[in-house]
Amino acid sequence: xxxxxxxxxxxxxxxxxxxxxxxxxxxxxxxxxxxxxxxxxxxxxxxxxxxxxxxxxxxxxxxxxxxxxxxxxxxxxxxxxxxxxxxxxxxxxxxxxxxxxxxxxxxxxxxxxxxxxxxxxxxxxxxxxxxxxxxxxxxxxxxxxxxxxxxxxxxxxxxxxxxxxxxxxxxxxxxxxxxxxxxxxxxxxxxxxxxxxxxxxxxxxxxxxxxxxxxxxxxxxxxxxxxxxxxxxxxxxxxxxxxxxxx
Amino acid sequence: xxxxxxxxxxxxxxxxxxxxxxxxxxxxxxxxxxxxxxxxxxxxxxxxxxxxxxxxxxxxxxxxxxxxxxxxxxxxxxxxxxxxxxxxxxxxxxxx
Numbered sequence: 001x002x003x004x005x006x007x008x009x010x011x012x013x014x015x016x017x018x019x020x021x022x023x024x025x026x027x028x029x030x031x032x033x034x035x036x037x038x039x040x041x042x043x044x045x046x047x048x049x050x051x052x053x054x055x056x057x058x059x060x061x062x063x064x065x066x067x068x069x070x071x072x073x074x075x076x077x078x079x080x081x082x083x084x085x086x087x088x089x090x091x092x093x094x095x096x097x098x099x100x101x102x103x104x105x106x107x108x109x110x111x112x113x114x115x116x117x118x119x120x121x122x123x124x125x126x127x128x129x130x131x132x133x134x135x136x137x138x139x140x141x142x143x144x145x146x147x148x149x150x151x152x153x154x155x156x157x158x159x160x161x162x163x164x165x166x167x168x169x170x171x172x173x174x175x176x177x178x179x180x181x182x183x184x185x186x187x188x189x190x191x192x193x194x195x196x197x198x199x200x201x202x203x204x205x206x207x208x209x210x211x212x213x214x215x216x217x218x219x220x221x222x223x224x225x226x227x228x229x230x231x232x233x234x235x236x237x238x239x240x241x242x243x244x245x246x247x
Numbered sequence: 248x249x250x251x252x253x254x255x256x257x258x259x260x261x262x263x264x265x266x267x268x269x270x271x272x273x274x275x276x277x278x279x280x281x282x283x284x285x286x287x288x289x290x291x292x293x294x295x296x297x298x299x300x301x302x303x304x305x306x307x308x309x310x311x312x313x314x315x316x317x318x319x320x321x322x323x324x325x326x327x328x329x330x331x332x333x334x335x336x337x338x339x340x341x342x343x
Contacts, residue, residue: 028279029283030279030283030284030287030294030295030297031294031295031296031297031298032292032293032294032295032296033283033287033292033293033294034292035292066329069325069328069329070325070329072321072324072325073322073325073326073329075321076318076319076321076322076325077318077322079314079318080314080315080318080319080322083311083314083315084315085275085277087275092275093275093276093277093278093281094275094276094277094278095277095278122314123314124297125299126299126301126310126314127301127310127311127314128297128299128300128301128302128307131294131297131298132298183283187283187286187287190292191286191287191290191292192290193290200286203286204282204286207278207281207282207285207286208278208282211278212278233330234329234330237329
């Protein structure tokens with residue numbers, strides 16, 4: 001019987017994740033799609049969340065010695081997850097999960113916005129994934145909407161008495177769907193012109209459905225699994241987030 | 248051990264499956280082509296070339312591979328810091 005250590009499994013997983021990463025563009029709005037006015041608007045809309053996240057990162061890093069390492073782990077996870085193409089056989093397309101729902105329930109939604117911003121900036125600069133002018137819009141959809149919806153659903157589910165596994169699952173699913181709904185909203189706002197806003201919004205949203213419904217469910221399982229792992233191994237890392245007090 | 252074998256099996260199957268399916272580029276394109284790009288072009292705002300264009304030859308593959316490896320090893324480094332391996336007790340039996 002082959003004796004497989006955790007290190008060996010982790011190494012193989014890293015190797016496969018590394019080599020599986022390939023160019024994929026999904027919720028990221030590419031360079032040049034948004035008119036400059038809309039691009040600036042979404043930068044301004046995202047900025048307060050990034051500032052709040054940086055402030056909370058400093059405060060929590062001073063209080064919790066392990067916190068920087070946890071943010072590093074989550075940040076690397078969000079970066080890799082959000083550029084990993086996942087084929088969806090029923091749709092015949094590929095897309096990627098976002099990881100921000102999971103990030104939000106592990107480190108808090110505002111700090112999740114910061115790690116998303118860093119991941120999106122690196123992707124825009126070095127992977128031609130997203131864009132520099134559309135960075136604000138992408139931060140808003142993946143970072144702000146994904147993180148705050150995921151975290152809100154998690155807290156709400158816990159207050160309704162659902163187990164943390166179910167709460168984490170719902171957070172993952174709905175954060176993914178919230179991200180793509182926000183992307184649809186951003187695109188419609190900038191591009192609808194003479195077309196009815198709601199008609200175009202629903203059309204874009206429905207176009208995402210065949211790919212993102214199964215992928216959102218997959219992200220739900222990912223979130224539930226990862227949260228359960230941390231909760232069972234090191235519940236102290238989750239700190240005040242277990243009670244749902246952190247922002 | 249059984250659990251580890253199952254996890255490893257799933258990782259390998261998922262990795263190979265993803266690689267095989269991703270090789271059919273025309274059929275398995277990202278939703279950017281089927282959704283975002285389509286609506287942007289209809290509205291007269293097709294995506295422009297990125298400021299740093301890595302889509303030249305195999306450069307794109309290189310950068311994505313590098314990103315996956317750097318991201319994976321960064322995650323692994325912090326994972327080990329947060330969840331260090333359990334200390335194994337080394338038993339020294341004495342035949343005295």
